[in-house]
Amino acid sequence: MKKVLIINLLLLVAASGEAQIATVGSPHFDVQGPLYVRQNYHTLNKASNGWVAWGIRDISTSEATISLSNINNAFFQGNVGIGTSSSLAKLHVANSSISLTSTNSSDANLIIQGTSSTRSTSEGAALGFVVPADIDGSNFWQQGRILVTPENTNNANASGRMYLQTRYHGNGAWNWRKNLVLNSSGSVGVGTENTGTHKLAVEGTIGAREIKVEATGWSDFVFENDYELRTLEEVEEHIAKKGHLPEIPNKAEVTENGINLGEMNAKLLQKIEELTLYLIEQNKEIQELQKEVSALKNE
Template identity: 65%
Template sequence: MKKIILLVIIVTVSFDQRAFAQTDTFDQLNANSGSNKKIEWVSSGYGSGYGHKIYNLDPGFGGKTLLNFAGRNNNASWTDIMTITSNGKIGIGTTDPSANFHIQSPFTMLNSTSNQDSNMLIEGTSSTRRTTEGAALGFVVPANTDGSNGWEQGRLLVTPDNADNGRAEGRMYIQTRDRINNQWKWVNNLVLRSSGNVGIGTTSPEALLEVESSAIDLLSTNKADANMIIQGTSSSRNTSEGAALGFIVPANSDGTNHWQQGRIIVTPDNTNTGNASGRMYLQTRYYSGGAWSWRKNLVLGSSGSVGIGTEETGSHKLAVEGSIGAREIKVEASGWSDFVFSNNYVLRTLEEVEQHITENGHLPEIPSEAEVTENGINLGEMNAKLLQKIEELTLYLIEQNKELKKSQSEIFELKEKVSSLENE
């Protein structure tokens, strides 16, 4: 027959009354022999009772047993502090941990001003305050393909944000380990500064979000190659949807009611499968017909064309839906009309010009109204043709001026002859 042993250990403990404000008392350690084993350390001579307890419990569900660590602090009731389950999970503040390590405690206030206020604290100690060291939470995964050789390959590190004495501004790094120049080093993937600025690839962001990485080759042909990428997912390739970057500003004059009022959206430029041609829209929101819509202010096609107010650019590099106002327009032409003044230029007679107008209803080398309506005009080419007609007209005027002077000379001679005859 097994012996049931009740072990009672009486320990005399001396308390500093200044520190604990309680009188000397006897602590007792009890180990029971029941089905739910327990060990209790109790101090019942002060307040409602202090102590610690370790006990085994079968919750009756989940296929597990629990080893609980409980305590009471000036209270007659026990509170579970930590639980170790038979399947290897540890819970702090919970007796039903859902992960290997599970902490449960009241919410931490978002705007708390306490110097230590979190559900879990990791403290790094040092003899000084400097921005190059801090407290870290590390993540270990295998370095070998067989699951062995565990290495810390990612971590969250918090350091001081400055070296000033008596300050509590912090800086947070989210880091991964990488092999650089044959050495394993930590890469600062994401940096959060006490100013609220966030840096990706930089530890000194000068804006709320600053991304720094190597310059992108203008002629890069990689599938994805940018300093920052925005991806829109879809079950199809459709020119009416894409990935967008939006800009929000207030809709009300008092700075409230924030609405997205501008965006850059990139869609497919066609619906062909296996095709990566893109189309980019720069859009602003406008109100029309009782609804808010997006205006196609600027459209860039994969052909290199640009549309202002339109997606349909035809064969043109720039198409504008509407009028264009400009202080000056420069057209670079490949030729000009000075050939009219060449000695070998055959100038039509005015009779020939008249005949052409009579038969066709427009000047030679000038398109008809029907042609202009259908095809429009090339500004540089039309200006050259108009100049050609002006130069031809100038030649006609020069010739007419010669004829006029000749006629005037003949008239003068005839007048003199008539005058002489009258005086005889």
């Protein structure tokens, strides 16, 4: 026997603690307050609008699952709280704290899943940020996103890679920049995911007011009494044969391997200190020569 669809759902109002009855039927599914499904299974169906809603509850608990299907868009007015009745934003998800050392595959307060029939290192799950594309506040476009993809293709061993991206227009097309890339190895790439053996790799130049390099050694050993300072003749011979100063890498080595900033500064200081010793020695010799010249003049 067909009956007009009217299902009574019991609503628990947290403020008053009293039970209220809400009627759900054509043409709206309109519920005010927290929804609590008393029965094990309720079905709401409005075929003309093409939507189905249901609630399922485990009779041993007071928790219920509310699902909507065949709906392209669902509208919730006001704040929505998941795990909390005191939502502080349009979507407020509250759950137990997640441990920094937790390795469970689903330990998270909010999960965003990107579904696919295969696993690709160029596809993943994204959290997008949309702002107006036009100055009048219209034409909304996704301007930034956080995208997480697998970093490898090994089965059931999906190491992760996280991208912080912004959208830009260039060469007649829209593209996403690799502004910041976090690799599973612990390395960070700025403008690139190829960090090599470096913890931080930057595709481009770096501008800074100050850079501090924590060196493990310095070049003051040049001033120690047992330091063997090359003669200028030995330095001249080395330059003639190899085309660069001793202890300093040549052009080919720098081109292939680059330079270690702290190490190179120490080597340059070593050469400055050696040059200082040469000047001190030459100054002594000049003074001696001046004394001899003065003595010859007096004679």
